[in-house]
Amino acid sequence: MKVTLKVWRQKNAKAAGEFKTYTSPELNPNMSFLEMLDVLNEELSNRGEEPVAFDHDCREGICGTCALVINGTPHGPHKGVTTCQTYMRSFKDGDQLIIEPWRAGPFPIIKDLVCDRKSFDRIQQAGGFITVRTGSAPDANSIPVPKGNSDLAMDAAQCIGCGACVAACKNASAMLFVAAKVSHLGLMPQGQPERYRRVKAMVEKMDTEGFGACTVTGSCEAVCPKEISLDFIARLNRDYAVSLLKGEPKRLKGGGAG
Amino acid sequence: MNLLLRLWRSSLGKKYVMAFTGIALFGFVIGHLVGNLQVFGNPDLINTYAHFLKSKPGLIWGARIGLLLMVSLHFAAAVTLTLANRAARPIPYAGGSAPGSTWKSRHAMVSGLVILAFVVYHLLHYTALVGGINGTGKDFSLLKTTLPGSNDVVPDVYAMMILGFKVWWVTAFYLIAQALLFLHLGHGLASMFQSLGLRNHTWWPRISAFARATSLVIFLGYASIPIAVLVGGMGSEYAQRALAQTSVNEAK
Ligand code: HEM
Numbered sequence: 001m002k003v004t005l006k007v008w009r010q011k012n013a014k015a016a017g018e019f020k021t022y023t024s025p026e027l028n029p030n031m032s033f034l035e036m037l038d039v040l041n042e043e044l045s046n047r048g049e050e051p052v053a054f055d056h057d058c059r060e061g062i063c064g065t066c067a068l069v070i071n072g073t074p075h076g077p078h079k080g081v082t083t084c085q086t087y088m089r090s091f092k093d094g095d096q097l098i099i100e101p102w103r104a105g106p107f108p109i110i111k112d113l114v115c116d117r118k119s120f121d122r123i124q125q126a127g128g129f130i131t132v133r134t135g136s137a138p139d140a141n142s143i144p145v146p147k148g149n150s151d152l153a154m155d156a157a158q159c160i161g162c163g164a165c166v167a168a169c170k171n172a173s174a175m176l177f178v179a180a181k182v183s184h185l186g187l188m189p190q191g192q193p194e195r196y197r198r199v200k201a202m203v204e205k206m207d208t209e210g211f212g213a214c215t216v217t218g219s220c221e222a223v224c225p226k227e228i229s230l231d232f233i234a235r236l237n238r239d240y241a242v243s244l245l246k247g248e249p250k251r252l253k254g255g256g257a258g
Numbered sequence: 259m260n261l262l263l264r265l266w267r268s269s270l271g272k273k274y275v276m277a278f279t280g281i282a283l284f285g286f287v288i289g290h291l292v293g294n295l296q297v298f299g300n301p302d303l304i305n306t307y308a309h310f311l312k313s314k315p316g317l318i319w320g321a322r323i324g325l326l327l328m329v330s331l332h333f334a335a336a337v338t339l340t341l342a343n344r345a346a347r348p349i350p351y352a353g354g355s356a357p358g359s360t361w362k363s364r365h366a367m368v369s370g371l372v373i374l375a376f377v378v379y380h381l382l383h384y385t386a387l388v389g390g391i392n393g394t395g396k397d398f399s400l401l402k403t404t405l406p407g408s409n410d411v412v413p414d415v416y417a418m419m420i421l422g423f424k425v426w427w428v429t430a431f432y433l434i435a436q437a438l439l440f441l442h443l444g445h446g447l448a449s450m451f452q453s454l455g456l457r458n459h460t461w462w463p464r465i466s467a468f469a470r471a472t473s474l475v476i477f478l479g480y481a482s483i484p485i486a487v488l489v490g491g492m493g494s495e496y497a498q499r500a501l502a503q504t505s506v507n508e509a510k
């Protein structure tokens with residue numbers, strides 16, 4: 001099979017980008033989407049053209065590095081699947097595929113289809129951690145966790161930080177990502193001491209990085225390769241409201257116990 | 259004060275404001291509908307009701323100021339958030355956008371702005387009684403009647419509604435605004451639960467069903483009035499008589 005590719009090409013962060021159209025070499029339908037781009041790049045190199053830059057790492061759907069918008073849908077046509085786990089058999093011979101990078105102010109393009117997602121790292125650094133000395137591993141079950149909470153926390157912890165939620169949202173909102181990170185820690189006993197400080201810090205960072213607000217369109221949930229639920233955004237909204245009401249702890253004059 | 263500032267400066271906080279003001283506006287929309295549906299009764303019914311409201315300036319001005327505040331906050335939050343949201347996506351997609359979203363969820367700002375334009379017109383039309391914009395060539399403030407068991411001359415709200423909706427384009431604008439309110443609330447009534455964190459996957463289908471059903475009932479309720487007037491000919495004779503009376507009033 002062959003497909004026509006309309007690919008976003010952009011030399012560097014400063015340059016203006018544009019779409020270039022390529023016809024793919026003959027493809028095996030069982031190639032992955034990224035392997036298809038590998039073959040295209042091989043051909044481009046052989047012709048002496050600059051290969052298409054795209055992000056990838058594990059190629060098994062667990063690292064969150066791959067990031068392509070295929071015909072308007074981040075990570076392509078399948079629900080709960082990353083770009084790297086999308087296969088050419090999902091398309092038809094002769095299809096035209098428009099391939100774009102994640103589009104968001106806080107995700108500036110570095111080159112072609114590669115964008116800079118360090119804004120996510122900065123949100124994580126603002127509060128996506130627990131402050132404890134790691135030391136040696138504690139005994140199993142020394143801290144009991146209700147089963148329902150541990151299941152939910154595991155669901156939230158599935159988030160691989162790919163940014164497809166931002167890419168899909170018409171507002172480029174990072175709510176689903178932040179909600180997953182806040183809930184993952186906020187549901188565990190170890191996350192309680194910093195629960196409200198965390199949610200405040202991460203939301204504030206999300207806002208200052210320039211992500212948009214949530215208007216409950218559901219695009220994020222629809223494209224998330226880990227099927228993170230909008231329920232977590234509701235949880236984020238709840239926790240943030242509580243953190244606002246609590247405010248900053250005030251130092252008492254005079255000190256003393258009680 | 260500190261808390262209010264923190265609310266307004268945060269994107270989540272502004273959504274809380276949108277949700278709370280949205281609830282208040284929703285409450286008004288329901289109350290106003292119940293009031294208006296009295297037009298289906300005897301003309302005295304709605305005229306008595308209107309006179310009752312007018313005779314309680316504290317109540318009516320309290321409600322007006324409260325609603326103005328709610329609309330202003332809702333509008334200010336909507337505009338500032340929408341601008342920030344646009345700025346967060348500087349380059350649009352060529353291959354399509356917002357997968358998995360509904361039209362009404364993407365166009366809350368548009369539906370909201372048309373509703374606002376309608377509300378301004380509606381207030382000039384029926385509250386401020388600006389004569390030139392009602393399309394009848396008549397001054398609605400001349401429509402007067404008396405209530406049973408009293409000699410007081412009061413505004414004839416029934417006749418005003420009938421004559422107002424006889425103008426086809428007034429009814430058309432009204433219906434367009436109601437259709438957009440239907441879409442706005444079909445999304446907004448569910449969205450506000452999400453914004454306030456009051457949902458999970460068990461409740462979401464029920465909340466969405468509530469939003470769809472309630473917005474439909476509101477649409478049917480409001481739309482029934484101008485349709486009954488324009489298509490059903492409701493109150494025609496009464497309105498003609500009231501209109502004839504205005505020339506008498508004018509002469510006085
Ligand atoms: C002044 C004109 C209006 C504008 C510009 C406007 C705009 C908006 C916008 C942009 C949203 C956000 C949608 C979202 O988050 O998904 C919204 C939400 C909402 N609106 Fe309006 N709207 C207006 C009037 C109204 C009226 C008259 C009502 C009630 C009858 C109303 C009820 C709601 C509700 C309940 C929400 C959901 C709040 C939330 O998501 O937290 N709006 N509006």
Ligand code: SF4
Binds near residue numbers: 159163176177220226
């Ligand atoms: S929530 Fe889903 S789409 Fe968003 S970063 Fe995490 S895994 Fe990716």
Ligand code: FES
Binds near residue numbers: 058066
């Ligand atoms: S390359 Fe790791 S998830 Fe796709």
